[in-house]
Amino acid sequence: MNSLAPQGGPILVTGGQGQLATSLVKLGGARIHRVGRPDFDFDRPETLARILDAIEPVAVVNAAAWTAVDLAESEPEAAARANTSGPAELARLCALRDIPLIHISTDYVFAGNKGAPYVETDSISPQTVYGETKAEGEKLALAANPKTLVLRTSWVYSAHGKNFVRTILNAGAKNPTLKVVGDQRGNPTSSDDLARAILSVLAVMEKDSWRDEFAGIYHACGTGETTWHGLAVAALKEATAYGQAMPDVTAIRTEDWPTPAKRPAVSSMDSAKLKRVFGVAMPAWEDSLRQVVKTLYSS
Ligand SMILES: NC(=O)C1=CN([C@@H]2O[C@H](COP(=O)(O)OP(=O)(O)OC[C@H]3O[C@@H](n4cnc5c(N)ncnc54)[C@H](OP(=O)(O)O)[C@@H]3O)[C@@H](O)[C@H]2O)C=CC1
Ligand SMILES: Cc1cn([C@H]2C[C@H](O)[C@@H](COP(=O)(O)OP(=O)(O)O[C@H]3O[C@@H](C)C(=O)[C@@H](O)[C@H]3O)O2)c(=O)[nH]c1=O
Secondary structure, X not given: OOOOOOOOOOEXXXXXXXXXXXXXXXXXXXXXXXXXXXXXOOOOOXXXXXXXXXXXXXXXXXOOOOXXXXXXXXXXXXXXXXXXXXXXXXXXXXXXXXXXXXXXXXHHHOOOOOOXXXXXXXXXXXXXXXXXXXXXXXXXXXXXXXXXXXXXXXXXXXXXXXXXXXXXXXXXXXXXXXXXXXXXXXXXXXXXXXXXXXHHHHHHHHHHOOOHHHOEEEEOOOEOOEEHHHHHHHHHHHHHOOOOOXXXXXXXXXHHOOOOOOOOOEOOEOOXXXXXXXXXXXXXXXXXXXXXXXXXXXX
């Protein structure tokens, strides 16, 4: 993978203490300038221009989002400010300043019934408020700034922040039995891998200068697919190397774990375009999971 040249202007990363923003800070070096609330707040759109003008970035990565999938069902306006109108305004302000924008989106824009990994040209059909607000955000960001790349990722986990892997490891440490949905499939993605991919994309964009064909949608998720049950079992097995007891993990059906938001059944995505255009290959999710579990138990 390409790495970002140490010289060059600042890269603005939104998303505060979130998973991806934290990985970008950890891996991106001195050029990464992370912002979060209250300084940069999609609920207060006037903060956006203020930050852009204070930092004068050469590129922006928007890793800020409303990611509470179930809560979005009852708080659609707040979710839309973070995922739709906020990113649209950010894209508009970037366009006025001729700044490329990498905007992060999700597999939950898809219905989950294709029966094969989704490619970028497949039609979207979000089933949740979170998915709808992200889908609208993609569309408006692409329309507002001709230098927008939308990177759709999925099932993001890391040693920091709130994510399914950490939730399951905590639950497994306390309970001898767990129940996890085994009929939803997707591609687990390490936030460190996603950060490395984004840094490589930025490096190519800088080295080659902007080309119009860079703009558009890309899928960027861990290689290989599994179920939430498969991910839970793999994480818990890795943790046994660090003295954790292995609980009994039962695979259940979606209807046996009722949630306000209806998640897609199979939302796997094909990341081949990212490799084709930027030379970026996403690592196998099992290898990255091993690293994350190691980090969690060594810290
Ligand atoms: N997590 C996942 O499983 C997946 C995530 N994605 C996408 O990847 C991107 C990064 O996700 P991830 O790092 O996991 O998310 P996190 O939930 O870890 O972090 C998101 C951050 O966004 C910030 N934020 C939330 N609302 C607002 C707002 N109104 N204004 C400004 N900032 C806000 C918060 O930062 P603070 O409060 O610190 O300012 C929060 O820490 C998002 O676009 C998400 O939709 C896609 C697929 C899967
Ligand atoms: C914690 C837990 C969850 N589940 C189920 C609920 C749900 O169907 C599935 C996933 O759980 P979560 O709610 O943790 O994951 P969820 O919030 O749906 O994760 C999603 O987040 C957003 C931000 C994205 O963009 C998606 O790519 C995806 O990562 O697992 C169990 O079956 N057992 C459990 O113990």
